[in-house]
Amino acid sequence: MTPTINIPRLDLLHYTQGTTDQRHQFSKEIGKAFNETGFVTIANHGMDKALIDELYAVVEAFFALPEVTKLKYEIPGLAGQRGYTSRGKEKAKDATVPDLKEFWQRGQDDNPAVNELPRFDEITGEVYRRLESAGRELLKAIAVYLDLPEDYFEGKVHQGNSILRAIHYFPIDEPDSLPDDAVRAGAHEDINLITLLIGASADGLEVLTREGTWYPVKAHGEDIVVNVGDMLQRLTNNKLKSTTHRVVNPPREQMKTSRYSVPFFLHPKADMSLAVLESCIGADNPKAYTDITAGDYLDERLRAIGLKM
Known part of the structure; x- marks a missing residue:
């Protein structure tokens, strides 16, 4: 039986330019989806097809x-x-083999210029700025859902440690030589507050449902996929769900093809406290996490995935 899963398609303009009722409904719907599955797809996010x-x-x-x-x-x-x-460098937390990928990351500043491709820096920089802007609007809607001031996250994420990652899942020329558990991206949860994913050049993204089955996620046209990261789950004491997801290997006949993907990991500043919000603690939901800053938590997780010694 196909699992039922709530991954709604929401229009960001309903929040940024909508009526009071539209804004309230958007906040309610994104909060509900993030509470149930941790995933939504977003239209009108500020990036055009070109x-x-x-x-x-x-x-x-x-x-x-x-x-x-x-x-x-x-x-x-x-x-x-x-x-x-x-x-061969990054692996999912608790995985025994690295993911089948290579990647490039850019942040707010100190990004090396790719001299061979002048447009690379300009385009990735523009995408970074637009996704950061969209992500800040989404966090406003989430703050409203959590009964926080709308600008609760603003000072914590503006000019924060967000990362744009361009990923190449390279062709698998000899699939029989791979370890049995080698996949393009092992089952994991994201580290950050929210992730904004700009489509992909091929299928493969799957989320783990509450029933323990894997469900493929596909964006519509130029929509982006947005999901909760562990920092937001931690902050909300599991009210918002950081859902496990993975990128599976393609069918054997497509193994020798590449897959490209570009997620934007929206991170706060390092000094943001991830101490559980008091409003998310109750008799039936006791505090589940110790206090930690975003910077210390990121450092801890980078070690767990093999990027930091």
Whole structure:
């Protein structure tokens, strides 16, 4: 039996430019979905098809560069938070083998310029800015759902430690030689507050339902997929769900093809407290987490996934 799962499609303009009733309904619907499954799809997020198409073009061009060229941009000591991270480095928490991917990350500043592809920096920078803006609006709606001041997250995330990650799930030329549990992205939960995913060049994203089955997630057209991260789950004492998800390997006949994906991980500033909100603690929901800052929690998780020693 196919599991029922609430991943609604919401229009961000209903919150940013809508009536009072539309704004209230948007907040209610995103909160309900984040409480039940941790995932929504969002339309009218501020990026047009032309920008998305060029983003994927420059991302594909970067990963097509010779390995020796890409390795120039792998920066020791940064735990993959800027520049290039080669294959075999990152794994899902508790996994025994690394994911089948390589990636590039950019943040607010100190991003290495890709000299071989002048448009790469311009396009990824523009996408970063637009997704950061959309993410801040989504956090306003979430704050309202949580009965917090609408701007509760603003000072905590504006110019925060958010990351835009361009991922290349490389072709698998010899699938029989892989370990049995080697996949493009092992089952995991995201670290941050919320993640905004700009489509992908192929299917593969799946979420784990409450019934313990895997459900494929597909965006409609240029919609983005948005999900809760562990920081937001922690802050809300599990009221909002950081749902386990993965990227599965393609069918055998498609193993030799690439898959590209570009998620935006919205992180707060390092000094934000992730202490559970008092309003999310009750007799039937006791405090589940110890107090920690976002920076310390990120550091802890980067070690768990193999990016930091």
